[in-house]
Amino acid sequence: xxxxxxxxxxxxxxxxxxxxxxxxxxxxxxxxxxxxxxxxxxxxxxxxxxxxxxxxxxxxxxxxxxxxxxxxxxxxxxxxxxxxxxxxxxxxxxxxxxxxxxxxxxxxxxxxxxxxxxxxxxxxxxxxxxxxxxxxxxxxxxxxxxxxxxxxxxxxxxxxxxxxxxxxxxxxxxxxxxxxxxxxxxxxxxxxxxxxxxxxxxxxxxxxxxxxxxxxxxxxxxxxxxxxxxxxxxxxxxxxxxxxxxxxxxxxxxxxxxxxxxxxxxxxxxxxxxxxxxxxxxxxxxxxxxxxxxxxxxxxxxxxxxxxxxxxxxxxxxxxxxxxxxxxxxxxxxxxxxxxxxxxxxxxxxxxxxxxxxxxxxxxxxxxxxxxxxxxxxxxxxxxxxxxxxxxxxxxxxxxxxxxxxxxxxxxxxxxxxxxxxxxxx
Numbered sequence: 001x002x003x004x005x006x007x008x009x010x011x012x013x014x015x016x017x018x019x020x021x022x023x024x025x026x027x028x029x030x031x032x033x034x035x036x037x038x039x040x041x042x043x044x045x046x047x048x049x050x051x052x053x054x055x056x057x058x059x060x061x062x063x064x065x066x067x068x069x070x071x072x073x074x075x076x077x078x079x080x081x082x083x084x085x086x087x088x089x090x091x092x093x094x095x096x097x098x099x100x101x102x103x104x105x106x107x108x109x110x111x112x113x114x115x116x117x118x119x120x121x122x123x124x125x126x127x128x129x130x131x132x133x134x135x136x137x138x139x140x141x142x143x144x145x146x147x148x149x150x151x152x153x154x155x156x157x158x159x160x161x162x163x164x165x166x167x168x169x170x171x172x173x174x175x176x177x178x179x180x181x182x183x184x185x186x187x188x189x190x191x192x193x194x195x196x197x198x199x200x201x202x203x204x205x206x207x208x209x210x211x212x213x214x215x216x217x218x219x220x221x222x223x224x225x226x227x228x229x230x231x232x233x234x235x236x237x238x239x240x241x242x243x244x245x246x247x248x249x250x251x252x253x254x255x256x257x258x259x260x261x262x263x264x265x266x267x268x269x270x271x272x273x274x275x276x277x278x279x280x281x282x283x284x285x286x287x288x289x290x291x292x293x294x295x296x297x298x299x300x301x302x303x304x305x306x307x308x309x310x311x312x313x314x315x316x317x318x319x320x321x322x323x324x325x326x327x328x329x330x331x332x333x334x335x336x337x338x339x340x341x342x343x344x345x346x347x348x349x350x351x352x353x354x355x356x357x358x359x360x361x362x363x364x365x366x367x368x369x370x371x372x373x374x375x376x377x378x379x380x381x382x383x384x385x386x387x388x389x390x391x392x393x394x395x396x397x398x399x400x401x402x403x404x405x406x407x408x409x410x411x412x413x414x415x416x417x418x419x420x421x422x423x424x425x426x
Contacts, residue, residue, distance in 0.1 A: 003037035006426050007134065007142045009126070009154055011119060013042040014059055017052030017315070019253070019344035023171060023210075023231055024145055025055065026415040027422055028063055034423035038063060039139070041130060043070035043122065054314040068129050070122045108184045115192045116174070120150040127157045134162045141426055145169040147177075152200040159203060167425060168204035171231075173214050176337055197221070206425055211365045213340030229421050230369075232413040233347040238316060241323040246283035247398045248308075249357065249391075250325035252318050253345050255286060257293035259331045261359050262301075263381060267388045269301040271395075278395055282306055287313055287321045318345075322352040326398055327391075332360030334381045339364040347413050350375040355394060355405050359387075375407050 008028065012020040028038045044067035059065070114120055134142070142164050144155035152168050159166040174197045175190075185193070201207060201222040208227050209215050215226045249268075272279040284298070285308045298304055310321070322328060328349045332338045342365050349356050350369070356376025360366055367378040379387045397403040411417060 003032065003035050004141070004426065005037050005039060005137060005139050006031070007039050007041060007130070007139050009041045009130070009142060009144045009151055011043060011046065011146075011148050011151055012048070013040060013065070014055035015051050015053050016046070016048040017050035017055065017312075019231070020147075020171060021052075021055060022315070022344050023169075025058055026232070026234055027419050029058065029060065029234075030416045030419035031423060031426075032060075032062070033416070034420060036423055036426055039066065039137075040064070041066045041068070041126070043067065045069055045072070047072040050312065052314050054316055066129075066133065068122075068125060070119065072118075111185045111189060115189060116153070116196050117148040117150050119148045120153070123150055123153045123157070126154045127161070130154070130158055131161050134158065134164060139164065141165045141167065143167045143169055143426075145171060146174075147172055149174050149196070149200070152204075153196070156200060156203050159205075165206075166204045167206045167208060168200055169208040170214060170218075171210055173217065173337075173340060174200075176217060176340075208422070208425065211340040211342050212368070213365055217340065227421070227425055229418050230342055230413065231344040231347055232415045232418045233351045233410075234415045236316065236319045238319050238323065241320050244283070244285075244324050244326055246326070247278070247281040247395055248283045248285050248325045249327045249329055250285035250287060250321060251329040251331065252287045252322055252349075253343065254289045255291065255294050255331065256289075257291040258333050260291075260294045260297055261331050261381075262297055263384055264329075264331075264359065264387065265297055265301040265303060267384065267391060268303060268306075270388065271391065272302070272306075275392075275395075277399075281395070281398070283308055285321070285325060286310060287318055319348060319352075322348055322354065325352075325354055326403055327394055328352065328354050328356050328376070330356055330358040330360075330366065330376075332358075332364065332366060334359075334361050336361065342366055342369065346370075350407060350413070351410055353404055353407075355403065357387075357391070357394075373407050373409055373413075375405050 008024060010024050014021060028040060031038045040063060110118060142155060142158055144151045146152050155166045155168055158164055175193050198221055201218055204224060206225055207218060208229050210230050212228055215228050218226055284303060284306050287310045289312060290309060298307060330346060332341060339361050346366060350373050356370055358366055358370055358376060358378045362380050370376050370378050377390050394403055
């Protein structure tokens with residue numbers, strides 16, 4: 001029986017690093033097991049903020065990858081300010097009061113002249129190229145994944161032109177994502193974003209989202225079917241990893257200025273002053289980019305000497321750090337907009353056999369998953385005493401060499417199980 005062909009249109013693909021690429025790299029890995037042949041369409045010359053060459057090895061030789069050139073405004077912006085263009089292309093937006101004049105101008109231009117985003121010039125050449133390819137290869141189903149949400153505009157046009165079935169995958173929300181408010185949008189620009197979001201949600205045959213909160217939000221805009229397929233974990237071959245001899249609390253991934261848990265730094269500072277053995281054993285590990293703002297806060301609370309700042313590592317190396325750390329730190333901004341954010345690393349955390357220490361807004365999707373899988377503790381930003389009590393309990397378990405988790409129901413978050421759900425929609 002011939003495999004069914006599906007065309008996947010994505011901006012992020014190896015050697016892009018970071019969580020955005022993992023989702024579709026893993027779907028593509030497992031789709032052939034469900035009698036589906038994935039064909040990936042991606043830019044030939046993208047401007048990726050993070051590169052991870054090791055991910056190229058994960059792409060099977062059997063996968064057809066189509067590439068077309070893209071005009072990248074961030075490259076042009078880099079002529080004026082290389083640091084600012086790279087930072088903004090990562091989605092890292094400096095605090096209002098710390099923005100330079102160049103950054104303010106770049107944000108205004110990015111928000112109001114590139115709607116929905118800076119990759120919109122890729123839409124027309126992509127539609128022209130793919131229309132021909134779809135006809136020639138008899139492709140019946142296409143999938144677009146955003147951000148960047150301009151990718152979905154390719155889906156709108158291909159559905160109209162070719163009559164294909166179109167699945168629109170949202171790894172993040174569109175108009176309600178936190179950084180949207182920082183783009184200095186005019187009222188006219190806000191309305192344009194809303195109109196495009198509504199057009200995509202009402203034109204696609206099927207919507208896929210990564211969180212339950214986003215599904216509820218989108219149900220206010222469309223009657224089209226919406227499936228929640230979260231991110232997940234894969235079976236990674238990292239060999240045996242020895243646990244840290246220190247009581248290490250590790251954050252894996254970028255820790256940006258908005259995500260600065262001062263309450264946690266204060267708790268740790270107190271524990272160091274109150275317990276001599278804690279002060280001797282404690283270590284705070286950062287794997288990934290850490291903002292100046294966070295490092296300044298850590299210094300303010302007298303924690304700088306306890307910091308092990310590793311920087312960015314490959315995906316495989318990050319898995320090793322997760323498995324060897326005593327506690328894993330997951331931090332989300334305390335905001336209504338972040339309740340729907342489920343970081344990809346959460347699913348790697350839950351299978352690391354290390355307890356999670358998470359902080360974020362009340363009633364978030366992250367809280368729901370941590371509780372149902374029994375993989376750690378979740379705190380709101382006013383749970384000072386509870387946070388201190390739990391860290392102390394974990395430290396005593398560390399001293400007794402009994403610190404671990406007892407997870408339940410993880411299998412449904414395996415990438416293969418999630419791909420099976422996707423294959424049913426295709």
